[in-house]
Amino acid sequence: MNHGKYGLAVCLSAALSLITAPAWAENIRIGIGHQSMVTNTVSGGVVLEKLGLIEKYLPKDGKYADADYDIVFKDYDSGPPITNQMMAGKLDFGVMGDYPLIVNGAKFQQSGRAQSRFIAITGYNREGTGNGIVVPVDSDAQSLQDLAGKSISTPVGSAAWGMTLKALRDEGLFDKITIVNQSPPVGAANIAAGKIDAHADFCPWSEIMEFRGTGRKIYDGRQAGVPTFHGIVVREDYAKKYPEVVQAVLEATLEAQKWIRDDPMRAAVKVAEWTGVDREVLYLYFSNGGITATDASVKPEWVEAMKYDHQLLQKEKQIPDLDFDAWVDDSYIKKAYAAAGLDYQKAVDSMVEPTPDNPHLEAAQIWFADEGIKSYDSIAAMLKAVGTHDADDINVSYVYDKSSGLKLFGKTAFYVADGTGYAAFMRRDDAREFAGEGSVYSYQQVLKASATAQSAVVVKGAVAAL
Numbered sequence: 008m009n010h011g012k013y014g015l016a017v018c019l020s021a022a023l024s025l026i027t028a029p030a031w032a033e034n035i036r037i038g039i040g041h042q043s044m045v046t047n048t049v050s051g052g053v054v055l056e057k058l059g060l061i062e063k064y065l066p067k068d069g070k071y072a073d074a075d076y077d078i079v080f081k082d083y084d085s086g087p088p089i090t091n092q093m094m095a096g097k098l099d100f101g102v103m104g105d106y107p108l109i110v111n112g113a114k115f116q117q118s119g120r121a122q123s124r125f126i127a128i129t130g131y132n133r134e135g136t137g138n139g140i141v142v143p144v145d146s147d148a149q150s151l152q153d154l155a156g157k158s159i160s161t162p163v164g165s166a167a168w169g170m171t172l173k174a175l176r177d178e179g180l181f182d183k184i185t186i187v188n189q190s191p192p193v194g195a196a197n198i199a200a201g202k203i204d205a206h207a208d209f210c211p212w213s214e215i216m217e218f219r220g221t222g223r224k225i226y227d228g229r230q231a232g233v234p235t236f237h238g239i240v241v242r243e244d245y246a247k248k249y250p251e252v253v254q255a256v257l258e259a260t261l262e263a264q265k266w267i268r269d270d271p272m273r274a275a276v277k278v279a280e281w282t283g284v285d286r287e288v289l290y291l292y293f294s295n296g297g298i299t300a301t302d303a304s305v306k307p308e309w310v311e312a313m314k315y316d317h318q319l320l321q322k323e324k325q326i327p328d329l330d331f332d333a334w335v336d337d338s339y340i341k342k343a344y345a346a347a348g349l350d351y352q353k354a355v356d357s358m359v360e361p362t363p364d365n366p367h368l369e370a371a372q373i374w375f376a377d378e379g380i381k382s383y384d385s386i387a388a389m390l391k392a393v394g395t396h397d398a399d400d401i402n403v404s405y406v407y408d409k410s411s412g413l414k415l416f417g418k419t420a421f422y423v424a425d426g427t428g429y430a431a432f433m434r435r436d437d438a439r440e441f442a443g444e445g446s447v448y449s450y451q452q453v454l455k456a457s458a459t460a461q462s463a464v465v466v467k468g469a470v471a472a473l
Contacts, residue, residue: 032073038098040089046292047130047237050263051102056080064255104166112334117327122243124336130299131236138170138228139213157204160189171207198222257343264301287403296368300359305337361412374402387428390457406431422448
């Protein structure tokens, strides 16, 4: 049998199918290492994941017309493991704090094989609050000086570790206090069990321990005089190959930040469901006047702060040099701002800073179990409201530090009667300085005074001063 014509037809058909078939679709991984338990990183991690925001901005045309995207989120307790995974080529993006960001850039540059680029901010506190040192709630320690001869645990290499080193040097305690390396969950558990003298950690662990009643803050990061922030790094080779994908991730981050700002209570409730961090703690960070400011722009202040931090890291950890001019790259976030119709330079030039006695903020708030958040124009009014409700009706109260303007839990503040009501303070020393010859009171003491509808200043013996 002659198969010549039949065979020729088959060959022609196969050739035509190869010509007309679509190109093989490229599979593009978007691997993001993040820290869901860290409030300053959620806009670059868990919020993107749970709301499916990246998918909204991914390119679909041009070289991406037939692309398949594989979005992978990997959750970690700290930044160093994320850097390891990025260097191994297993992750493309990393969301981490200022000190781990620096280590990431320095290690990549030292490798000589690949580079990372610092491209955006996910959250910050200009004063440095978010980092803090906590002691067990029944500890006698009220200051760092009280820890001389004792130990502080902290995640070594983190922003909290850097804060601790600076604080000990500033207070002349560097050789008098032992630093122990412990992860955030381990440190918090040891504070609760009274197994460590003190624990230094990054946001929001100090506030978690305060809210749960296991720890008491004796040092706040703002006392170190260095800002704290978290941001995003990306592998340079990935960014050069897929710049539109990098821009998409940053556009999604901008939407996540707006989502938090638009409704802080909603954000606190949802992120609590996703992470296990107490919603009351998250609201302390997300709300107006709260600890976290969400703004993705790369401000000169952050670069200067990292240069300072890098010097400390080189002195204490011998990390490699870092060429900041090459590492910092705001070109992608500029395009993301432009695509969102936002003014990037305006964002760079603006800074959210707490303001004492801020007239644009309520004096106090209560989060009621059934009624949600209610605001009050004075601390005295808030205290009166607390006194008219059962303890089970109230989740938590919030006030503002008179010295810094920072938001804090009502139950952890120190109070001074100021003639018209009360002023609240994060630190007892600040309260004592303000009080002068007057007295300083705890939350329970001012609640007791408020319940009798009399001033703690004029009614001697109504409460016992601290």
